[in-house]
Amino acid sequence: MMDPRIENLNVSAEQSIITPIELKELYPLSEKHIETVNKGQTTIKNILNGSDKRILAIVGPCSIHDIKSAKEYAQKLKVLADDLKEDLFIVMRIYFEKPRTTVGWKGLINDPYLDNSCKIQDGLKQARGLLVYIAELGLPAAGEALDIVTPQYIQDLFSWTAIGARTTESQSHRNMSSGLSSVVGFKNGTDGNIDIAINAMQAVASPHNFVSINPEGKVAVIRTLGNPNTHIILRGGKKPNFEAEHIAAIEKKLSDLQIVPRIMVDCSHANSSKKAQKQEIVLASLAGQIAGGNKSIMGFMVESNLMFGKQSIPDDQSELKYGVSVTDECLDFESTERILREFCRKIK
Numbered sequence: 001m002m003d004p005r006i007e008n009l010n011v012s013a014e015q016s017i018i019t020p021i022e023l024k025e026l027y028p029l030s031e032k033h034i035e036t037v038n039k040g041q042t043t044i045k046n047i048l049n050g051s052d053k054r055i056l057a058i059v060g061p062c063s064i065h066d067i068k069s070a071k072e073y074a075q076k077l078k079v080l081a082d083d084l085k086e087d088l089f090i091v092m093r094i095y096f097e098k099p100r101t102t103v104g105w106k107g108l109i110n111d112p113y114l115d116n117s118c119k120i121q122d123g124l125k126q127a128r129g130l131l132v133y134i135a136e137l138g139l140p141a142a143g144e145a146l147d148i149v150t151p152q153y154i155q156d157l158f159s160w161t162a163i164g165a166r167t168t169e170s171q172s173h174r175n176m177s178s179g180l181s182s183v184v185g186f187k188n189g190t191d192g193n194i195d196i197a198i199n200a201m202q203a204v205a206s207p208h209n210f211v212s213i214n215p216e217g218k219v220a221v222i223r224t225l226g227n228p229n230t231h232i233i234l235r236g237g238k239k240p241n242f243e244a245e246h247i248a249a250i251e252k253k254l255s256d257l258q259i260v261p262r263i264m265v266d267c268s269h270a271n272s273s274k275k276a277q278k279q280e281i282v283l284a285s286l287a288g289q290i291a292g293g294n295k296s297i298m299g300f301m302v303e304s305n306l307m308f309g310k311q312s313i314p315d316d317q318s319e320l321k322y323g324v325s326v327t328d329e330c331l332d333f334e335s336t337e338r339i340l341r342e343f344c345r346k347i348k
């Protein structure tokens with residue numbers, strides 16, 4: 001007999017979860033938290049428009065997989081951020097959602113226990129709890145908005161947002177970005193395509209109307225005003241794209257479109273062939289370009305953790321090494337501090 005079902009053939013379960021407003025009630029914001037985000041968002045807008053001459057530094061783990069080590073990292077980074085604040089505005093990279101080339105662990109929100117149990121509600125709670133802790137330290141946070149619903153739960157705690165190389169061309173991500181309050185950086189495509197990021201910046205500056213959820217968790221039409229605070233992030237493609245010749249080519253492309261060139265360089269990913277130590281070479285090149293008079297480079301990103309390297313997620317969680325990335329290779333904290341200090345010395 002023919003199966004009479006015509007929908008949900010590939011759905012195994014559906015589970016209601018906490019609403020955005022309920023999660024926010026569990027982790028309410030104090031004046032201090034609001035001040036951290038407000039200052040973070042405003043300073044980054046000022047760096048983008050050139051009224052704050054410092055360089056924006058997005059620094060932190062490739063992904064957050066362990067709240068304890070993320071807190072320890074944040075404490076260390078806050079000390080460094082205060083020390084280098086004359087030259088750098090340091091924002092901690094807090095990536096809870098990982099885009100995968102095929103399959104793999106999709107980040108703390110999706111699978112907080114790293115065992116494929118995918119307890120997403122717990123992941124949202126852990127994520128918001130960590131963001132509140134970091135805001136309490138007075139350290140601004142930077143994240144990738146990958147899922148287009150989860151921003152309702154946590155986006156109020158981010159001072160800067162990235163759209164990743166795999167989603168820069170996606171209309172849903174552009175719609176969402178047009179309503180975000182923070183500056184949004186668009187990565188070039190994984191193949192090195194720059195145009196998709198420039199198209200994204202132009203699309204996001206306009207108002208959009210789309211279906212999402214509201215704070216009560218109800219399906220809603222969201223109408224945005226458009227977000228004029230965007231920039232490109234060069235992350236390399238088939239080849240790196242951080243050298244002066246690449247920067248000059250992007251500057252020309254943006255200027256021809258009457259867009260003031262403001263460029264962030266991701267020292268990791270295809271700019272360092274995913275070899276963490278190569279980030280130092282990229283950062284040194286950026287420092288040289290800035291010291292040589294470049295005015296368009298407004299920021300950089302470095303992937304860094306407590307310890308160097310990366311590890312696969314073991315079946316037995318007791319074998320997880322503390323402070324080591326479970327996604328891309330990261331620099332250890334001491335090397336990170338050294339290359340950031342060197343960068344500041346060179347650009348003075």
Ligand SMILES: O=C[C@H](O)[C@H](O)COP(=O)(O)O
Nearest residue numbers: 098099100101102104327328
């Ligand atoms: O930043 C992390 C990774 O580069 C990205 O999530 C893709 O990872 P994958 O190619 O290992 O899936």
Ligand SMILES: C=C(OP(=O)(O)O)C(=O)O
Nearest residue numbers: 099164165166187235269
């Ligand atoms: C996935 C990331 O980068 P990209 O989108 O450039 O691959 C990332 O920064 O974690």
